[in-house]
Amino acid sequence: MTTSVRTCLDCPATISAVSKGRCRRCANAIVNRSPERRAKASASMKRRLADPMVRAEQTRLSVAGVKRAAQDPAWIEKKRADGRKYGAPNIDKTRSAESRAKAGASISAVKLAHVPPSLRDEYRALRAKGLSAAERAAAVVDRSNRLAKEAIERRAREQASAAERQKAQAY
Ligand SMILES: [Zn+2]
Secondary structure (H helix, E strand, C coil), X not given: CCCCCEECCCCCCEECCCCCCCCHHHHHHHHHCCHHHHHHHHHHHHXXXXXXXXXXXXXXXXXXXXXXXXXXXXXXXXXXXXXXXXXXXXXXXXXXXXXXXXXXXXXXXXHCCCCCHHHHHHHHHHHHHCCXXXXXXXXXXXXXXXXXXXXXXXXXXXXXXXXXXXXXXXX
8 A cells, every 4th residue: 555645736745635735824825815805804803803802812912922932042032133134224214304204294194184284384383372283273274264265355356347447448
């Protein structure tokens, strides 16, 4: 009797005689490539983590995992090496004027969503006058509404006087 060793179709892993052709890892990789499958898994994970008890348990498990790993000197050394390799370059990246400007713009987009972008400099300038954020927002929005109203009225006057002139010239 010969027992031939079967291997996975995608990798050198050996598989059992009853396997359909792939090791568990490769079979899972194929299943997990499907966007619907991933969306479903993501949705069920979010549902699970919405429960504070489940979330607390997950946190406890990962803290315990890190503590356990920290017993291993090789793991600590790897973490230190990662820190030296990525830590300083990452900090440098966040210090460039360009990245500070980018961060500032996205923070403003969120925090000043209620203040139109064209009014944000004015809004910031009002800080020096000791006004609260709500007062500053109200002030700039009020002023902008007033300016818009004045512009509309000015245009209406200009159109009216242009019509007058045309009428006068027609006779
Ligand atoms: Zn495989």
